[in-house]
């Protein structure tokens with residue numbers, strides 16, 4: 001295909017790897033937050049199509065931001081630079097590489113899903129730490145994602161050339177390409193032969209190998225389609241290193257092989273659940289004994305049980321209420337204590353404010369039982385109930 005020469009003032013159109021360049025300042029005017037510097041040529045990508053702008057410096061001045069205005073790249077500098085000055089520019093190389101990996105990976109995965117399943121891409125975002133999200137218009141199944149991911153990594157291993165060019169309107173009319181928006185004016189096409197043809201304005205590598213790898217880390221239903229989260233290259237490596245460390249620690253803690261930690265954790269959880277059930281039945285048995293062994297009294301009964309849950313506290317209060325004027329059971333909570341208090345002889349609604357006031361607590365309930373929490377000391381609570389003479 002005959003291709004027109006591309007815009008040479010934007011270095012990244014031709015060469016995504018060039019992160020240092022010399023240029024001449026063509027305009028510099030005071031602007032909101034700094035000085036808007038324009039250059040005769042730039043490697044700075046001003047952001048767009050889901051990808052944020054590059055960061056870096058001009059003549060050692062750290063740029064505040066880079067953006068596009070009226071079809072030109074604006075470099076917002078903290079200081080003025082005189083028009084005509086020859087400047088040395090350097091953009092932050094590793095973030096640029098990581099962004100190109102994420103963006104390139106998105107092209108490959110979206111292209112493959114489009115080819116294999118007819119999936120349309122409704123949106124793409126390259127976020128913090130180069131986490132890529134791709135939103136599809138129709139749902140994609142887990143099996144499809146696995147297939148597309150495997151295929152995408154093969155495309156990376158094959159190191160297929162990535163071509164970027166500006167076709168003429170006539171050429172464009174005969175082309176089939178993915179596009180998220182309707183373009184006006186010149187359209188730049190980024191093509192990975194046999195994989196993807198997409199309208200795109202961002203910097204790209206020369207071939208797929210530089211993307212490194214693609215790993216899908218999440219997929220959730222999203223507005224009738226699927227939101228796919230993926231990591232590519234260095235971002236995928238960082239994620240792998242972090243998760244590897246985590247798996248290694250679990251592996252050591254559980255004495256399980258690293259590739260069997262999930263099973264080991266599931267087994268542990270099942271055992272813990274079993275132990276919890278045994279503990280609960282033991283706690284119930286202990287409660288029965290405690291209640292049975294508590295003598296009837298014409299005063300109040302106060303029981304502290306470290307292990308009682310809400311249900312246990314209610315059970316204590318209910319059953320002990322038959323043996324006394326007012327029965328209260330309490331257990332430690334995150335802060336202070338949880339309590340249940342019951343009576344067969346007094347109106348608990350009336351007693352609730354008295355009890356809450358004495359114990360710095362809150363809570364309420366029915367005429368026969370109240371439930372709540374308090375912050376008084378354990379010994380003070382016990383002492384209060386030993387002396388408590390309910391009057392209602």
Ligand SMILES: [Zn+2]
Pocket residue numbers: 049103107190198199200201202
């Ligand atoms: Zn793109």
